[in-house]
Amino acid sequence: MAENNKKICCQNLWKIFGPAPESVFDLIENGASKQELMEQTGHVIAIRNVSFEVQENEVFVVMGLSGSGKSTLVRCINRLMEPTRGSIYIDDTDIAKMNNQELRELRRHRLSMVFQSFGLLPHRSVFDNVTFGLEVRGEKKEARYKKSQEAIELVGLKGWEKSRINELSGGMQQRVGFARALAVGSEFLLMDEPFSALDPLIRRQMQEEFINLRQQLKRTVIFITHDLLEALTLGDRVAIMRDGEIVQLGTPEEIVCRPADDYVKEFIKDVPRGKIIPAHTIMEKPLAVITSDQTITQAIEEMDKKEAELTFVIDNSGVLRGTLTREQASVASRIKSTKAGETASQEFPSTAPDTPLEKCLQLVAEGDAPVAVLDKEHRLLGVINRPALIVALQSGDGANDGK
Ligand SMILES: Nc1ncnc2c1ncn2[C@@H]1O[C@H](COP(=O)(O)OP(=O)(O)OP(=O)(O)O)[C@@H](O)[C@H]1O
Ligand SMILES: [Mg+2]
Known part of the structure; x- marks a missing residue:
């Protein structure tokens, strides 16, 4: 086999919500759609037979409309949720087989989440929030200070260390969430719609900063968005999801130049091709x-x-x-x-x-x-x-x- 530096690997992943997920596979095999399954059995197919690999230092974007299964997918990857079927490997470790201790280690040291709702401590300072993840894992004060300060500077919040979260704008809060994830120094960042709550202008700015940052910091990123242009601008590769399935997975130019079906074609209709297609x-x-x-x-x-x-x-x-x-x-x-x-x-x-x-x-x-x-x-x-x-x-x- 060719040399492979895949870091995250999802194989035939399914997530079905409902009282008896395994019981509905027969119906699915007989061709029931998400809608039909919902109507007939009350089960929701959130992820439908999804497979992909994320390479080291790649920014892998998952894009799809609301309800297409994006958040469920990242929650399965950090095991906040158990998949109904299929497996997820980080490096070569099957995360389903990790015990609680290993899972804690994974989340504290190697894999960070950045959510749209930042999960910050509103009454504490920027610095306290950024340093939180390091505190939880018991790092010494000096190391904590250095790493937090670096992360704060990276996201452009120098000078704001002492401000309280509830005194900051949404965009600045977003940066704090980002800095917190960076401070931990995780290899993996799972970012679920991190910029969605921002004004278009600040959002553009954050996207640009993200692009600059990723050249400085080598990280393997899974980035979720429902914004196609954001997906095509930030992603090395983009997976487009619909009703829990990946309908196309490719580089931005592959998606723009060779949309897999009418659904993707409709999406890319208004994309400024000149911004995406390389020379x-x-x-x-x-x-x-x-x-x-x-x-x-x-x-x-x-x-x-x-x-x-x-x-x-x-x-x-x-x-x-x-x-x-x-x-x-x-x-x-x-x-x-x-x-x-x-x-x-x-x-x-x-x-x-x-x-x-x-x-x-x-x-x-x-x-x-x-x-x-x-x-x-x-x-x-x-x-x-x-x-x-x-x-x-x-x-x-x-x-x-x-x-
Ligand atoms: N805990 C749950 N129980 C039942 N159904 C759920 C649950 N969580 C998600 N779903 C369903 O699974 C499907 C996928 O949801 P998910 O939150 O992953 O979508 P999403 O792509 O992240 O959407 P959004 O862009 O709105 O965040 C939806 O149909 C949703 O209704
Ligand atoms: Mg979501």
Whole structure:
């Protein structure tokens, strides 16, 4: 098997609420829907045969409408609830087999929850709240102070340590909840709609901070939201749930570019594609490419052969040294034995492979040249041409035809 760094693994998970969950599986196997089961037996299918794996340091987002089973799923993962069927592994440990002591250890040291309703102590200070988790697990005062202070600074609450929770705005309270989870230093964060109660503006701000923070802190995160844009912006991968089932699991661009069914299609209809789809998904092979030690004559030949108006000039390791248009080449051709590399223009639009298309659009709009997609070492990976960009930015089915 390939190397695998999966951290959380759910296998064929079911959660059915009601007096006798096992008794209704026959009906389910015969095709009863969530609604039918509810009407006929009073049982609710909250999770329906869900399987997924979360990789180390991944932000795995679970997205779905109210009632689709998101909170039930995270509650099963930290074993606040027992699944009806199926198993959950953290690393390679089956959490159903953990005894109370092991479970306490897991929750105190390795796995933190951040809820929408923060569960803070309203009459105590920011500092006391942040330090609470460390206190519970009996850490020494000095270590507690240091870790709490760091977490408070990370979420931007420096200076507010002594304020009481009930004197803070909702957004600030949210940060306290977040800081408390960070202070514990858990490898795993389970975040259930952490930003849902916030005003749109503060919410955007928290999302941005979350993105910045995750680059600093390596954590494995399961993030729950009912907001698709939030899901696509924050998630490395997103699982879309409906009626307890995962209807699609994929990267944000897979979901936007290849919605699995009409349900997902309807969801993504209004998503600003330019913010989600990265440059590499639409890049093409450059028409004309020559190496920097080739001559201007060869550059012109290459452009003729490929019917191109411009050629890219790369060195032997693939690093882009510049571009040459026909015009530049024809001016230079009058000077004998000039190498393409010496003449190539350094002024070409370029971008990184993960840049959202929205930003590429600006580059394309500024000039006629195709945009070079370069890796970190400035090697030429491909180009973005205007037609492909326009097709990709159009929402709806049209953009999916090309594959
Ligand atoms: N304790 C419970 N007893 C009975 N049914 C429950 C219980 N908890 C949840 N449910 C049902 O399970 C389903 C999934 O609920 P869950 O809270 O997981 O949804 P959710 O996706 O988190 O929704 P929301 O976005 O509103 O938080 C719902 O149909 C809900 O009514
Ligand atoms: Mg919920």
